[in-house]
Amino acid sequence: MKAYIPVRPSYLALAAALLLNVPAHAQSRRPPTVPMQVGANPVSAADIVGRDLDMIGLGGVGHVGIWTGNLVIEALNTSGNAINTNSLFDFKSRTRYWGAVFVAGLEKMPSQRMCTDANCSYLVTLGIKEAIIQNALVIKQIGADYTVADGYISARPACSPPACTSYRRPVRGLYRCDKFVVDAFAPLSNVNLELWNVMSRTNRPSMLFSSFNERGVVLQPK
Secondary structure, X not given: OOOOXXXXXXXXXXXXXXXXXXXXXXXXXXXXXXXXXXXOOOOOOOOEEEEOOOOOOOHHHOEEEEEOOOOEEEEOOOOOOOEEEEOHHHHHHHOOEEEEEEOXXXXXXXXXXXXXXXXXXXXXXXXXXXXXXXHHHHHHHHOEEEOOOXXXXXXXOOEOXXXXXXXXXXXXXXXXXXXXXXXXXXXXXXXXHHHHHHHHOOOOHHHHHHOOEEOOEEEOOO
């Protein structure tokens, strides 16, 4: 679990956190690479969707979320709980939409045992895509705060004996949008640590989005 002192998000802090040590040519790069095209919609649960960051001068840094199959779950700078679910229409309407990317071969990976809720009342066996979505939804139920920093604190459900030596309360998370996606994909680390490490080593939303396979692009209506 990564931990650090949380800071209040600000335009200056966000610029410093996301653009520090990024080459000038990389700062202006915005997926998809063809600017007159619009990315395709997600087609499968656990697709990652992306769009411009809603901040003047920092759009190319990007914002990402996870497609659950009918909604986008994402980390936003909102009070109370940073983890939100919104419609795809809402996600696409806020800024320039990039499209959807996917992690190849997820459907062939082993099933995982996942907690059903923040108290881990029961364990269920799920396919890896469903396990990722379940993990994201449990994180939302536990709750999280927003940060602009690259590090994060993983939200974790309660734990009771014999799994733990003593009862442990749920742990609230702390995320930026891309690090929420990385942590939601934690079930992947149990079956393909190398692939999950590719995700965890990215340091901004646009890099995470560009690391995987794009669903395809369609011509933008004139």
